[in-house]
Amino acid sequence: xVHAYAADLYRFAYWKCRDRALAEDLVQETYARAxxxxxxxRDEKAAKQWLFTILHRExxxxxxxxxxxxxxxxxxQEMEHLxxxxxxxxxxxxxxREAMWALPAPFREPLVLQVLGGFxxxxxxxxxxxxxxxxxxxxxxxxxxxxxxxxxERDSMERRS
Amino acid sequence: MxxxxxxxxxxxxxxxxxxxxxxxxxxxxxxxxxxxxxxAFERELLEAVNVAADxxxxxxxxxxxxxxxxxxxxxxxxxxxxxLICAALISAGVRLLTPEPAxxxxxxxxxxxxxxxxxxxxxxxxxxxxxxxxxxGARIVRPIKGDISYIHPCPVPGGMGKHIVIRIGAGTITLxxxxxxNVYFRKVKTHEGYAVAVLPCKRGSVALVxxxxxxxxxxxxxxxxxxQWQT
Numbered sequence: 001x002v003h004a005y006a007a008d009l010y011r012f013a014y015w016k017c018r019d020r021a022l023a024e025d026l027v028q029e030t031y032a033r034a035x036x037x038x039x040x041x042r043d044e045k046a047a048k049q050w051l052f053t054i055l056h057r058e059x060x061x062x063x064x065x066x067x068x069x070x071x072x073x074x075x076x077q078e079m080e081h082l083x084x085x086x087x088x089x090x091x092x093x094x095x096x097r098e099a100m101w102a103l104p105a106p107f108r109e110p111l112v113l114q115v116l117g118g119f120x121x122x123x124x125x126x127x128x129x130x131x132x133x134x135x136x137x138x139x140x141x142x143x144x145x146x147x148x149x150x151x152x153e154r155d156s157m158e159r160r161s
Numbered sequence: 162m163x164x165x166x167x168x169x170x171x172x173x174x175x176x177x178x179x180x181x182x183x184x185x186x187x188x189x190x191x192x193x194x195x196x197x198x199x200x201a202f203e204r205e206l207l208e209a210v211n212v213a214a215d216x217x218x219x220x221x222x223x224x225x226x227x228x229x230x231x232x233x234x235x236x237x238x239x240x241x242x243x244x245l246i247c248a249a250l251i252s253a254g255v256r257l258l259t260p261e262p263a264x265x266x267x268x269x270x271x272x273x274x275x276x277x278x279x280x281x282x283x284x285x286x287x288x289x290x291x292x293x294x295x296x297x298g299a300r301i302v303r304p305i306k307g308d309i310s311y312i313h314p315c316p317v318p319g320g321m322g323k324h325i326v327i328r329i330g331a332g333t334i335t336l337x338x339x340x341x342x343n344v345y346f347r348k349v350k351t352h353e354g355y356a357v358a359v360l361p362c363k364r365g366s367v368a369l370v371x372x373x374x375x376x377x378x379x380x381x382x383x384x385x386x387x388x389q390w391q392t
Contacts, residue, residue, distance in 0.1 A: 011210065
């Protein structure tokens with residue numbers, strides 16, 4: 001369970017808080033809570049969704065305030081890391097990430113869950129405590145917003161066609 | 162399905178298109194183009210979302226769990242050791258602080274082998290009795306209504322003590338003072354037809370011996386009204 005999902009949980013946590021140390025703390029806390037409540041997991045096939053839900057709740061419980069501070073002030077260490085990562089990646093990738101961060105969290109989170117975790121809208125709705133319709137609307141709008149920002153010409157062309 | 166529905170579906174969940182949507186994409190060149198472009202965008206999106214995770218993260222998660230468990234095990238092990246030590250100390254303490262069984266047989270044998278003490282009729286005074294008990298720190302608080310028929314020094318457990326016989330009411334009780342033998346709890350045992358009670362005194366202890374446990378209890382209660390063993 002740890003080897004299978006730790007990395008994806010970390011990525012989801014990172015996209016929530018944009019802080020690597022906090023993201024790892026969240027993963028550690030998620031597993032600690034999961035082990036403590038292991039008996040509550042009725043279907044082991046649902047472990048992935050269960051773990052992502054725990055992480056989402058843990059984040060809400062522990063780090064929402066910190067996240068607001070983190071977003072307002074990205075640390076020097078984080079900036080250095082971003083620079084190193086940016087050097088190793090394509091310009092397109094960097095732009096896409098920045099566009100992702102520019103999305104409001106209520107739109108970014110369901111999109112990350114879908115792209116990263118491969119969850120269906122119904123599952124994401126259960127995890128985030130939203131209606132399925134709301135999730136469908138958010139992921140759709142998030143994709144449109146990203147494409148509009150990154151591919152404005154293509155987006156307008158497709159809208160016209 | 163029309164183009165608008167297809168595009169809405171594709172943007173909502175690109176990897177879960179319905180058979181009707183796939184059929185539409187196959188038939189509509191514009192939507193097929195949109196489908197391909199969106200798939201390419203999804204690949205880029207996945208690459209962007211897939212931030213690098215430390216390969217050692219899983220190992221650290223597991224390590225923390227092992228350390229936590231090891232911590233619990235250490236706590237339980239320490240608690241078990243403390244409990245064992247406490248149990249051993251209590252057991253040793255109880256053994257040290259209560260008179261050992263051999264003492265009762267020695268005291269009963271002492272009384273049985275000195276029948277002359279019962280037959281003696283020395284009519285000793287309360288002052289003699291007070292002096293005999295003083296070595297043990299016991300004190301007469303009220304004169305005993307009985308006949309103090311025998312007081313002599315004798316070898317007792319722990320050294321020398323006094324062998325005293327008192328006739329009270331219908332019974333006879335033998336007192337063996339043991340100023341050098343400490344006990345901390347009263348204990349009664351019957352041996353060789355004698356009931357022996359050993360009780361703590363201010364200094365050392367005293368043994369009360371009677372013919373039966375019932376008689377011993379009765380006479381001991383009477384004596385308690387007159388003698389303070391621990392002042």
